[in-house]
Amino acid sequence: MHSLFIIVIGKILAILFGLYYFKSLSIAFRLILFQVVLALICESFARYLLIRHSFHYNNLWIFNWYLLCEMWLAGLAGKSLISNKIIKRIIPYLLIALTVLWAVNIYVEGMVNFANWCFIGSSIILVAIYIVVLFETALFKSQNIFSQPAFWLSLSIVLFFGCDLPYFGLRNYLISHNLNSLELKLYIINSVLNFIRYPLIAISFIFCGQNASKNAPLKLHSNVSK
Numbered sequence: 421m422h423s424l425f426i427i428v429i430g431k432i433l434a435i436l437f438g439l440y441y442f443k444s445l446s447i448a449f450r451l452i453l454f455q456v457v458l459a460l461i462c463e464s465f466a467r468y469l470l471i472r473h474s475f476h477y478n479n480l481w482i483f484n485w486y487l488l489c490e491m492w493l494a495g496l497a498g499k500s501l502i503s504n505k506i507i508k509r510i511i512p513y514l515l516i517a518l519t520v521l522w523a524v525n526i527y528v529e530g531m532v533n534f535a536n537w538c539f540i541g542s543s544i545i546l547v548a549i550y551i552v553v554l555f556e557t558a559l560f561k562s563q564n565i566f567s568q569p570a571f572w573l574s575l576s577i578v579l580f581f582g583c584d585l586p587y588f589g590l591r592n593y594l595i596s597h598n599l600n601s602l603e604l605k606l607y608i609i610n611s612v613l614n615f616i617r618y619p620l621i622a623i624s625f626i627f628c629g630q631n632a633s634k635n636a637p638l639k640l641h642s643n644v645s646k
Contacts, residue, residue, distance in 0.1 A: 427611065430618035431460040437622045441629030448500035449628055452573060455493040456621060462486040481531040488522050491515065491542040494577060498549035501557055501570055511549065518542050539588050543581035550577040569624040576620035580613045
């Protein structure tokens with residue numbers, strides 16, 4: 421319960437900073453803000469249903485729908501941050517392929533089971549996209565890397581999906597071999613990564629606002645000169 425509270429607080433902080441600096445956010449960061457809002461709504465609704473049914477309710481169907489939304493929002497945000505035209509063209513096709521995988525996963529396993537294979541596929545694709553973002557927008561610029569919003573956003577995505585991948589890769593195996601107790605113990609990996617992910621997103625929103633305020637006088641001076 422305490423870990424859930426900390427994770428929810430992380431999401432709320434990210435949303436508050438995102439709303440505060442909303443005017444300074446590019447389309448990519450606004451998509452991420454919407455994803456965080458959606459994550460909080462789904463998390464809260466899933467918890468509400470669980471409590472309402474005395475913890476005897478399968479709420480995984482909520483997270484399956486959220487998974488589909490998350491991969492599109494994060495994928496399109498990454499596409500918006502990438503300048504390479506070839507990669508930008510490929511990303512929508514990859515997202516469509518992941519949607520087909522999601523549909524097949526749901527058809528085979530049912531909505532009451534988490535779409536693990538889709539999550540694994542989307543994790544690989546999102547990590548690859550945001551590594552490209554990291555190299556294009558953060559690593560090879562004269563600006564301090566730690567003041568670049570794209571760095572913090574990319575770090576949050578790569579850490580979360582990259583490190584969560586082994587757990588979800590093992591999850592089906594553990595459940596199918598009746599190792600549920602071990603699976604529940606390993607779930608703490610997901611909780612820790614969630615705890616790290618959303619504060620990093622909040623930091624990216626803060627730097628969006630700070631960088632915009634620093635650039636505003638420069639733009640004003642340029643307009644006056646003209």
